[in-house]
Amino acid sequence: MVYERVYELVRLIPKGKVLTYGMISRKLEGRLSAQAVGWALRALPSKDGLYDSDNVPWHRVINASGGISTTGKATSDNADTGEVQKKLLRKEGIKLNEEGKVDLDVYLWTDFYGCDL
DNA sequence: ACAGTGACAACAT
DNA sequence: TATGTTGCCACTG
Numbered sequence: 001m002v003y004e005r006v007y008e009l010v011r012l013i014p015k016g017k018v019l020t021y022g023m024i025s026r027k028l029e030g031r032l033s034a035q036a037v038g039w040a041l042r043a044l045p046s047k048d049g050l051y052d053s054d055n056v057p058w059h060r061v062i063n064a065s066g067g068i069s070t071t072g073k074a075t076s077d078n079a080d081t082g083e084v085q086k087k088l089l090r091k092e093g094i095k096l097n098e099e100g101k102v103d104l105d106v107y108l109w110t111d112f113y114g115c116d117l
Numbered sequence: 118a119c120a121g122t123g124a125c126a127a128c129a130t
Numbered sequence: 131t132a133t134g135t136t137g138c139c140a141c142t143g
Contacts, residue, residue, distance in 0.1 A: 002140060021125050025138095033138040038124040043141070061124080069124040081124080 002032055003040040007051040010041070013060045016093050017109035018102050020064050027112065037061070038069065059088040060109075066101040 005028060013019055025034040032040070041058045044051065063069045070081040086096060094107050 022127090025125085032140080033125075034127095035123075035125045035137090036139050036141095039122085039140065040124090042124050044124095058124085063124075064126060085124090 002036075003043060004051060006032065006037055006040040007044070007056050010056050010058060010061055012115060013057055013109055013112075015057075016107065018060045018062055018066075018089075018094065018104070018107045019109050019112060020062060020066075020104070022064050023112060024061070034064075059085040060092075062102055066104045068100065 006024060009024055009027060010019070021034040021037040024037045025032055028037075041061060044053060044056060044058055046053050068082050068085050070085060086100065089096065089102065094102055097103055
């Protein structure tokens with residue numbers, strides 16, 4: 001399953017850093033569109049074995065503007081994901097600006113392109 | 118096999 | 131600056 005590549009990548013994000021969907025997409029070199037990266041996380045089970053919300057820091061993945069995309073459209077097992085994500089980010093020391101966005105200049109995981117997978 | 122369904126991004130008004 | 135449009139592609143039933 002291609003989604004698992006995304007999960008593996010997300011698992012490598014250091015605490016206190018974030019990545020954007022587009023960056024992950026580019027890292028996977030066309031295997032997956034930015035949108036598909038989002039779908040992968042959307043499909044991430046809350047607790048179901050190898051890849052779940054316990055060992056995949058999905059909250060460190062945000063959109064190109066540094067914002068949270070979950071939009072409250074969540075499924076039954078992930079209701080208020082947007083708020084949860086903000087909380088988790090703050091817990092890791094990531095501060096959000098007035099618009100509730102992450103400051104990419106500060107928290108973006110720039111070494112990402114140097115890491116291999 | 119087929120259609121519906123999405124946590125996005127880049128570009129064009 | 132703010133919307134609209136288009137390309138995107140794996141997963142599920």
